[in-house]
Amino acid sequence: MIVMRFTTEPNTEHTFVLPLRDAEVIVAALRTALADASAQDRPGLERAVALAENVAAQTDAQVRARWVRARLASTGFTGDLASVAAVKALRKAEPTLSLLAAAELQKDAVAHPE
Numbered sequence: 001m002i003v004m005r006f007t008t009e010p011n012t013e014h015t016f017v018l019p020l021r022d023a024e025v026i027v028a029a030l031r032t033a034l035a036d037a038s039a040q041d042r043p044g045l046e047r048a049v050a051l052a053e054n055v056a057a058q059t060d061a062q063v064r065a066r067w068v069r070a071r072l073a074s075t076g077f078t079g080d081l082a083s084v085a086a087v088k089a090l091r092k093a094e095p096t097l098s099l100l101a102a103a104e105l106q107k108d109a110v111a112h113p114e
Contacts, residue, residue, distance in 0.1 A: 021056075024056050026056075030045060030048050033045055034046065034049055061108045061111065061112055064105055064109075065111070065112035066114075068105045068106065068108060068109040069081075069114065071094060072090060072109075075089045075090075075093045081110050081113075082106070082110050087103055090102045
């Protein structure tokens with residue numbers, strides 16, 4: 001994830017969180033490896049392809065939700081994702097997030113549970 005912040009007018013800041021999506025590239029590389037794999041390596045590579053395809057199929061909101069949960073876990077947060085404390089913990093983990101951006105990310109995490 002990339003967190004970008006910019007100002008459009010005096011005193012008007014905007015924060016955007018951009019999910020980086022490279023799962024399709026990984027799926028293609030795994031499929032190439034699978035095509036040339038030995039019988040011994042095929043089961044593991046088939047499982048890897050399935051896992052990577054699952055990640056590639058996730059929406060941006062699901063990717064953001066997963067990122068939010070990981071960032072909250074990094075702060076030791078174990079409370080309710082819908083709480084004010086969750087927004088506070090997320091902003092502690094990512095100090096460049098505006099309150100609005102943190103609240104929007106929180107909504108993604110609540111809407112897309114694990």
